[in-house]
Amino acid sequence: MTWLARVLHQTTGKAARVFTGFAYITRKSWSRARRVVAKAEYLDKGENPRFVVASLSSDQWPDQDRYEKCYCARGEMENRINEQRCLFACRH
Numbered sequence: 001m002t003w004l005a006r007v008l009h010q011t012t013g014k015a016a017r018v019f020t021g022f023a024y025i026t027r028k029s030w031s032r033a034r035r036v037v038a039k040a041e042y043l044d045k046g047e048n049p050r051f052v053v054a055s056l057s058s059d060q061w062p063d064q065d066r067y068e069k070c071y072c073a074r075g076e077m078e079n080r081i082n083e084q085r086c087l088f089a090c091r092h
Helices: 002-012 063-089
Strands: 016-024 034-043 050-054
Touching: 002 016, 002 034, 016 063, 034 063, 050 063
Parallel strands: none
Antiparallel strands: 016 034, 034 050
């Protein structure tokens, strides 16, 4: 998958992203297989892969939408909450 992102980057000269989802299970710590969304991104600096364990079904969200609109949005929200905590906790 990373190779495809690299080829797209080389072809267009722009950042390239490719998404896919698959079932994955650990050898010991998980009791069952889980859905994983993978993002293969290739930038001018090189590869930037990411993996998210997803609880939402693939019927509800396509892989790219699930990663970008759901999980990235959640991460941004958590960053804003942490900023607010620091703002109020750091006041003298």
